[in-house]
Amino acid sequence: MGPHPAVADVRRAVRLALGDLEPGALVLAACSGGADSLALAAALGFTAPRAGLRAGLLSVDHGLQEGSGDRAGDVVRLATGLGLDLAEALPVSVGVSGGPEAAARQARYAALSEAAERLGAAAVLLGHTRDDQAETVLLGLARGSGTRSLAGMPARAGIYRRPLLELGRATTVAACAALGLVPWDDPHNLDPRYTRVRVRERLLPALEGELGPGVAEALARTASLCRDDADALDAWAGEVYTRVAVRDCALSDITTVTVAVRDLEDLPAAVRRRVLRRAAIDAGAPPGTLAASHVLQVDRLVTAWRGQRRVEVPGGVGAVRRYGTLILARQPASPVS
Numbered sequence: 001m002g003p004h005p006a007v008a009d010v011r012r013a014v015r016l017a018l019g020d021l022e023p024g025a026l027v028l029a030a031c032s033g034g035a036d037s038l039a040l041a042a043a044l045g046f047t048a049p050r051a052g053l054r055a056g057l058l059s060v061d062h063g064l065q066e067g068s069g070d071r072a073g074d075v076v077r078l079a080t081g082l083g084l085d086l087a088e089a090l091p092v093s094v095g096v097s098g099g100p101e102a103a104a105r106q107a108r109y110a111a112l113s114e115a116a117e118r119l120g121a122a123a124v125l126l127g128h129t130r131d132d133q134a135e136t137v138l139l140g141l142a143r144g145s146g147t148r149s150l151a152g153m154p155a156r157a158g159i160y161r162r163p164l165l166e167l168g169r170a171t172t173v174a175a176c177a178a179l180g181l182v183p184w185d186d187p188h189n190l191d192p193r194y195t196r197v198r199v200r201e202r203l204l205p206a207l208e209g210e211l212g213p214g215v216a217e218a219l220a221r222t223a224s225l226c227r228d229d230a231d232a233l234d235a236w237a238g239e240v241y242t243r244v245a246v247r248d249c250a251l252s253d254i255t256t257v258t259v260a261v262r263d264l265e266d267l268p269a270a271v272r273r274r275v276l277r278r279a280a281i282d283a284g285a286p287p288g289t290l291a292a293s294h295v296l297q298v299d300r301l302v303t304a305w306r307g308q309r310r311v312e313v314p315g316g317v318g319a320v321r322r323y324g325t326l327i328l329a330r331q332p333a334s335p336v337s
Helices: 005-017 035-050 068-078 100-119 130-143 169-179 195-211 215-244 269-282 292-303
Strands: 026-030 054-061 086-091 123-125 246-251 254-260 311-313 317-322 325-329
Touching: 005 035, 005 123, 005 169, 026 035, 026 100, 035 054, 035 169, 054 068, 054 100, 068 086, 086 100, 130 169, 130 195, 130 215, 195 215, 215 269, 254 269, 269 292, 269 317, 269 325, 292 311, 292 317, 292 325
Parallel strands: 026 054, 026 123, 054 086
Antiparallel strands: 246 254, 254 325, 311 317, 317 325
């Protein structure tokens, strides 16, 4: 008799995610002790040795709840029973920048990246599921940030891999039950102060109630389609930017980017605005604070020119139009004749 169908599904997803790694490579699972990451870690412990890979576990202790260090230690002690040869608890200090969710995420990824580099890991697996992807798409829709935001979380990004994006949370819960594993339910996952919790506990159930089942699957499918579109548009914009943008780094701390308006005005809006976004970032605008509204204001210097003054974007970067040329820099740009 084979494994429970949910166990088989999780193992299959992990096996597919590891298929390109060289024998002997180290793979780490980020595990909080919740059902998703616990099922992931168990699948990695089963799959890795059969693929000739080494496997381990990392558990981040955010220090935000009493006893969090003990819980991270409990997860680490599960590693041997799951078939994982290496396990570490990673205590972190969570700041306040960007709100509690963003600060915790930033601290978590910093710790995971440091550990992966120190241990020489080829990949770090994350336990995000299709339900997490649906929540991410709804959050992106609320921000109104465009196709890239609606694309959700990528299956791969650098050393990080998300094998479970096509599986629902119910599958990981069932897999843990079949394996006799008892997940830890983080009380933060039910705290309505967090936006993602409200999406999970209120918004998605309401959508399912009004529209019928399958909303999470549809949103995850939308994310995949949007990612394909966004990747294609980014590639097109990258080719255009390489061809038309001129970067001047004459001053050590200032980069000026200039683009002829005629090279931009006939481009599709989706491509042109991507080119302008990259120009603003190259000129010094922080990507995390450069919003679509900022790029739209710069775009109007190309499409709705009425003699506007300098347009300001984050990072002290400004955009001006002079004699048919768009100039972006962290200081007022000199006129181009």
